[in-house]
Amino acid sequence: MDYGVLLSNYERTAPRGKAEGGARPSQQHRLYACLRTAILSGQIEEGTRLASSRSLAEELGMARNSVLYAYEQLAAEGFVLSRRQGTVVARVGLQQAPTQAPEAPPALSHRVAGLARPSGEMSDLLPFLPGTPALDAFPLAQWRRCMERAWRHIGPAQMGYGQVEGNVALRQAVAEYLRVSRGVRCEAAQVFITDGTQNSLDLCARALADAGDIAWIENPGYYGARASMQAADLRLVPIGIDADGLAPRPEDWRDTPPKLIYITPSHQYPLGSVMSLERRLALIQQARAVGAWIIEDDYDSEFRHSGAPLSAVQGLTADAPVVYLGTFSKMLFPALRLGYMVVPPALATVLRPAAGALMLRGRVADQLALAEFIEAGHFTRHLRRMRRLYGERRDALQAALERHLHGVVTVSGGAGGMHLSTRLDAPARDLDVSVAARAQGMVLRPLSRFCLPGTLTPQYNGLVLGYGNVPAEAMDGLVLQMQRVIEAVAA
Template sequence: MDYAVMLSNFEREAGRDASARIPQQQRLYHCLRAAILKGDIGEGTRLLPTRELAADLGVARNSVLYAYERLAEEGFVHAKRQGTVVARVGLQQSPAVMAGETPVLSKRVADIVRPGAGMDDPLPFLPGTPALDEFPLAQWRRCVERAWRAAGAAQLGYMRRDDNLTLRQAIAEYLRVSRGVRCDADQVLVTDGTQSALDLCARALAEANDIAWMENPGYGGARNAFLAADLRLVPIPVDADGLAPDPQHWRDTPPKLIYITPSHQYPLGAVMSLERRLALIAEARAAGALIIEDDYDSEFRHHGAPLAAVQGLADDAPVIYLGTFSKVMFPALRIGFMVLPRALAPAFRSTAGALMLRGRIVEQLALADFIEAGHFTRHLRRMRRLYAERRMALEDALQRHVNGLLTVSGGAGGMHLSARLDVPVADTEVSSVGRTHGLVLRALSRFCLPGTQTGYNGLVFGYGSVPASRMDPLAQQVRTVIQLALANRARRRE
């Protein structure tokens, strides 16, 4: 029998684990076990006698005895008259694995938008990242501590559907006052965030092959949720007034779901006009469609008061309103909410209770306390001023250093802005070069559905986590990145 692989594994393990002081008998056991599982030592193979293997490896015979005994206890080997033999328990690899084939993901996730390299790194201009160092952590910590002091055994179990009534009441009151949403606590469903809410909508409100309208370009998370539910996506263009369907869209591809970000279109930044909002409600009602209004950062409108939500423009509007605390507080909180039409709320809440994980009641009670104590509103006011300052600093810096290469577009709100590239280079190339220079410059074309990228060539800048004092040198880096991308393109064409 050839023990070359096992011997090399043993020596490598011995060298790597020396600092961990793992006994040699355990290392030998692990190496033999791994060799059997991988098929390096086949079923029915007789292992070397303990004295012979100990001599070959230069270890004590007791170490070999220990390894053989452990393998026997677990059923990997049998001690027989002719020696220790590897058991026949179906460890041989299947023909597919032996041929080098690997399992593949389902077709429904083939077009899922996946984060690019570095998308989770805390690098400048990553969209959707708030100013975490400005969050009032001490006040939040006191709310969490109070919630835990008040908690008992009941709060440690799986949460009943109505256990978060305090938070739902706080959310409903805030939305009525600040967003013009028509709701009460019974219409509010607490979720794990916007993505969780989108998944629920896609699964509970539409059948496979139903049509979902997507803003194009638009939010990749909504696209992912709809694709994973086997919905047919129809790209709807966006103009300065928001989602812009024409009569042919309503006639040829009537939707079951319509996804919109009307307060600050993601990623272009357009604000949907009142005329467009009212028309969309009327058309959706006539078509029997549901509007999913994602109000992800409406609190951060830099000029004037935040616009009222689409949901509140008409009685019993066919709108499901989504919100999240990830952007306005911090992403790790993982708490969001939905406001459901009154007639839909009971059935949807019951279904969601069967599909969603429940728990984290203490964090929800702490959040309700944070809102009711006024900390949430004060934090929003501070962040609104801070993000307005950072956006202005970024626009000024881009104007000084990248003028002629980029043109900023979109409404003045939120935590990101988009900019059109005014030079003949692909935004994906600029994004790739930017990553090597420590910048997250999201390519605008990546927000489009496949085959619809024509006319969208630009960059998306998330400025929420970037101090105003850093904008000037960062804008100079952006200029360098674009120039390098242009030079790379020129070299390829030579």
């Protein structure tokens, strides 16, 4: 065997780069890697006697010790055997020919079958992607200073994983903010800092219900809630939405009493309705009666554009069976990946051990920086600016839709948040419009994708338009482009 050609071919096809520490691989390591690859691929068959270390060193023009190192390393890993007649490639069945056709792709569990993130999330900067805040308006310089100060105050004692519930300063800041701004009844001991709403939902689905339990979800509704509950092997029951939010019927309570009820009452996602006070109080009373937990996702309640905001469901009555979720991804920026849960006092005690087993911990600097960002007033000032900015962008989008798509789409859900929901009145499928728009650099999320499979009706053929990261001056041109896309699909 021409080992020189073998080594040359290996080095020509091997990935370029440097070894650990920045140095290029040594001769002995290169030879070892070459022989190992040749054995694994079948270029050197099992049972083959390799050249002696002396003759191979002469053939390759390298020190004999380098060859000995390569052979010793291969022997230590079980690729070769040292015998009296020389070094022989071991027979371990690596090169057995397949006796059957290639297998189909591996199957995942039934719990996660069909789960996938909606398309169009490759870039947060694409126009109309729902849930994306005004990233260019974030006070990055202030945030950097908070991060720098956080790292200056971190010593060895703070470099561990930290408390399960999260940094105490951040929990106190969150509790105070929620008491004042959202009417949430809470103390810092009830607050758990999480990696965002999805992390909170995963914990709720696994810790508050057993496999096979019934979970009510809004329909249409947030895909992430559906994913968490499906992955926890819960039985999903879709509940319709009307102008007053989640609208369970008497037979729903009778025939499919839930263990979990997921709601977005402040600004239903994606339709944008606001749950009435009467329905909020009734939901608490009925949930108590059947022993259900209400999971209140208050994800963009801070951005109310018209009318007085309603307080959180959690704070309406004492000891409400509500787990309140919030996230800083929408208020600040998605890459922060910090959210929070507020749980009833009795639940906090029993949830702590499970949270410690199921949740990741750490990110001390991010949490310290965010606590200072809130306490120094940067957070509330940023929210005030964003309310004005998002109000301007919503108005610009509504005006452009009226100018260019009057009679083509019907708009709803503009009272708050960072998105509008539209129904397509043109003869076009929202899925087709979404695909065509993506090719034009826009994310027009199809409303039909928010419905549970098998529940789609014609009224949910529409588009969900996020305006948070779209400048007001760009709206008219983008809606004009949207008009052309819809006309082309409907033609």
